[in-house]
Amino acid sequence: MDLPLFYFLLLGFAILMYVLLDGFDLGIGILYPWFRDEADKDQLMRSISHVWDGNETWLVFGGVILFGAFPAAYAGLTSALYAPIMLMLIGLIFRGVAFEYRFKSTTSKRWWNRAFAIGSTVAAFCQGLMLGVLIGGTPLVSASPLDLLTPFTLFTGFALLAGYALLGCTYLVMKCRDERQQRAARYGRRLVWVLMGAMLVVSISTAVGSDEIWQRWFGGWHFLWLWPLPLLSVLAARLLYRDLGRVQRQLKAGALPHSRHEDRPFWLAVSLFALGFAGLLVSLFPAIMPGKLSYIEAAAPQASLQFMLPGVLIFVPLILAYTCWGYRIFAGKVEDFTEGY
Amino acid sequence: MELDSAILSRLQFAFTVSFHIIFPSITIGLATLIAIWEGLWLKTRNPLYLQLAKFWIKPFAITFGMGVVSGIVLSYEFGTNFSKFSELTGAVIGPLMAYEVLTAFFLEAGFLGVMLFGWQRVSARLHFFATCTVAVGTWISAFWIIAANSWMQTPAGHAIVDGKFVVESWFEVIFNPSMPYRLSHMLLATMLTAGLVVLATSAWYLRRKEHIAFARKGLSFSLWWILIFAPLQAFVGDLHGLNVKEHQPVKLAAMEGIWPAREQNVPLLLFAIPDPVQEKNHFEVAVPGMASLILTHDWHGELTGLQSVPKADRPNVPLVFYSFRIMVGLGVLMIVVALWGLWLRRREALYQQPQFLWLCSLLAPTGVISVLAGWYVVEIGRQPWIVYGLVRTREVVSPLPPERVALSLTLFVLTYSLLFGVWLYFFRKLIKKGPPPLESLQQHLIGVEASGYALALTKTLQTAEGNNRHAEGAK
Ligand code: HDD
Ligand code: HEM
């Protein structure tokens, strides 16, 4: 396989990993205002306090792969998206420090709750906004940040909020018990509808908005092998909705939910995201700066791509292995442990 | 000076990177110390070592968190504010940073969870392993980022094709001429910085007659630590200076305040006020011939001065000059304190001498201050070049409208000032709270008492539920 394509796919993988992993922990931040009780908030935060740092590292990884393998795209994209990136980073700062300070505070807890919720929401919204902007083509560096705010980009911003919140709900269904689990399942069910609606709107307006993208989906025989994408999404959403409903019903009946129904929603939500991402890839490939540069034009010289290759091939599997190990050590429901350091 | 986007971007980068480096310079050293204490505890079973580790892990955690969030900003700022720089040098710097993420950041983050929260979930040995991994991760991270920075100082191993940098030899890029010196000097600096924080805290407890046994152990340990590393730091710093003289003579001239294009028998300036307009120094306090002796090992050795290059190619001399003196001055102070401690130890008065304890407790911020001063020498001394001798900083900033950078800079100043205050507040709070009492240490350590306890507990709970799927891990 040629190296630029390999790095393009690696970049896609890094972004997807980021969206899935930081997605659920940003999602928990977004859901924070809906869990009023301090004890709830404690458990919510504890369910992710050992993993958020690793999750966010995928964002750094995405950034440096872009930097190392596609310097022109890194330079162009980050400077064109200056305002939303800066705002996202500041959001991430506030939510990141809230993990440390919330548990050590006595009087200022309220403020850390806010920092966590608002920071997560702002960061997620900016990410959705940037997605919307890029679907419409890379803006000029000189374009005012206000030009980036169109109905479509605002919509994608909110849609990503809903998506992350859904991931967060399904994670909580897996990690919590009783009342909290019940609530997460309830919110999750509503969010499935919201997310499916949003995916539909984004897909349609993307396809209608550009002839090229329309052709890619519906021209020639393309749709013949692309139809599984939307179909599987609907199927995943359907199953997800049903599983969450089962958890709710079992809890209402006073029984412990079957663990299959507790765990599966998370993986179904993950597959929804993965399918949506694949759809996006179909629409945008091979652009790395949509409307400006393809990944081939932006690729770094061969020497750089080759130099990174052993690192990627050795360390990415290793990272995945010890990340799984880390999650395994902290397996089980948060409520069953009182831990700290 | 007009506030164009170049100046603003530089200010913003300088501000955010200065904020960032405060935290790594504490966490790298502290992670190392915690790993050592945990290892000593496993070996000797002296509970004081466990107490040290368990106490310092909390300040470590909040500091680490600050390092992470401020670092993420930097990894994007290369592109947002210096887009042309990223485009020109991306093929060199980008892969180094990619290796940093692959080999260090994931490692730190992956094992940090276990180090902080895993006490009850893994065995003592596995916990020690996690702590060591985090410590090693921080060193590896320093290795790559210093390699990238050193390449910008003393570029090597590259070629320029169509105006862009391409790499010819990765070995020469990474182990460029200044890299070994900068890396060892920086790692030593972090060891000192953390050691000084421990020293100051212990001395503060002793002065207040609190947590006596704990504080004595901390004081004694950190004094040995500084006694080893401070003189070593001065030695490495001296070698580093020789390296600067060879590769960045103009920077050296700014550090030493040498104006004439060439000068022999150069004095060592203890104090002076460099004047870039008249191109000379006022109020010199000097040791004749000493600079020549140190840098050329000859009283009459010749050094290059600032006038050897046009004004436009000189850095901001006073900033470099003063920063250098602050760093070296504090370095000398550290050596003095360590020696005084040794002398008191001989006379068995280490824990009683009030003046000494008072001085020690004032040293807490000196490590961080020297680190910042050192970096200002390096970075401001490199100007006007971003890649020394090849690319000028001015030419590679992003073509952003100044208002946008002004706004983000303002946001960063507000956010970071607030967070810095918060960090200090909680750091102080943790220190005031004192170490966990020895008796309760055991109950924090269920997993150590019966290793695998926690995992076993989860498993029993799950079997009770009639399934064992969770054993696969709640991903
Ligand atoms: C000598 C050490 C050193 C220096 C000069 C720098 N850093 Fe740093 N950085 C670290 C040592 C470190 C560390 C010890 O590895 C940190 C600090 C605390 C931490 O969490 O990891 C870290 C964290 C950290 C993170 C977050 C990692 C994560 O997600 O876990 C990023 C993205 C950066 N840094 C990036 C940078 C950039 C772009 C720098 C230069 C402009 C830089 N750092 C200078
Ligand atoms: C961590 C400790 C560091 C500190 C305190 C520091 C400090 C500074 C300062 C004060 C400036 C502004 C100089 C000026 O414009 O006059 C600067 C610029 C810069 N530094 Fe550093 N630096 C550090 C590390 C690094 C590292 C590790 C890198 C690269 C890998 C780096 C890359 C840059 C770049 C790209 C600029 C902007 C362009 C410029 O103004 O030269 N710095 N830094």
Ligand code: HEM
């Ligand atoms: C005591 C004598 C010391 C000497 C002679 C010395 C020498 C130097 C020199 C020559 C540089 C500049 C290198 C360049 O411009 O490329 C430097 C940088 C630096 N110094 Fe020092 N130093 C001393 C003490 C210290 C101490 C005590 C600390 C901190 C605890 C420290 C921290 C730093 C740092 C962080 C840098 C920038 C990064 C680096 O080059 O590693 N120095 N030092």
